[in-house]
Amino acid sequence: MYRSDKFEFTVIYGRRRVGKTALINQFIQDKKAIYFMGVESNSQQNLENFSRNIMEYSVNVQTETVFSSFQAALKYVFLLSQRERLILVIDEYPYAARSSKSLASTSSF
Numbered sequence: 001m002y003r004s005d006k007f008e009f010t011v012i013y014g015r016r017r018v019g020k021t022a023l024i025n026q027f028i029q030d031k032k033a034i035y036f037m038g039v040e041s042n043s044q045q046n047l048e049n050f051s052r053n054i055m056e057y058s059v060n061v062q063t064e065t066v067f068s069s070f071q072a073a074l075k076y077v078f079l080l081s082q083r084e085r086l087i088l089v090i091d092e093y094p095y096a097a098r099s100s101k102s103l104a105s106t107s108s109f
Contacts, residue, residue, distance in 0.1 A: 002031075002087070024089055033057075033087035034077060038096025046096045046103075047073070054080075070103040 001008040012020050021037075028035065034057045036050045050073050051066040058080055067073035077088050090096065097104040 002085075007081075021091055024091065028087055028089060031087055032084060033089060035089045036091065036096075038090065038092040038094070038099075040095045041099060043100035043102075046099050050096075069106075070100060071106045074106055 001010055012024065014020055025035075034053055036053045038046055039049065047070060048066050050070065052062070052064075054067075054073055054077060055061075055063045055065050058076075067076065077086070080086055081088075
């Protein structure tokens with residue numbers, strides 16, 4: 001799927017503590033990737049973390065910039081991906097989606 005010339009979406013699921021995150025980290029190690037891990041917190045904390053990960057990737061510096069919404073953040077990632085092959089990892093997605101219903105319903109850019 002990584003070598004495909006079109007958008008691909010992959011879901012990795014399974015029991016806890018079996019190595020899913022390690023597998024993902026090993027795969028993206030030498031690739032252009034934005035890695036975000038959802039936390040059991042509130043929507044604002046997840047959005048801040050997601051924004052930080054995106055900005056660290058795109059400008060290669062830590063910043064306090066926070067997108068106005070998950071939709072705005074994902075739109076920015078989409079624009080980045082039009083310039084270069086890019087992997088977006090959303091680890092622990094259920095935590096982020098549970099805290100922010102808008103993340104689960106975001107689909108159009």
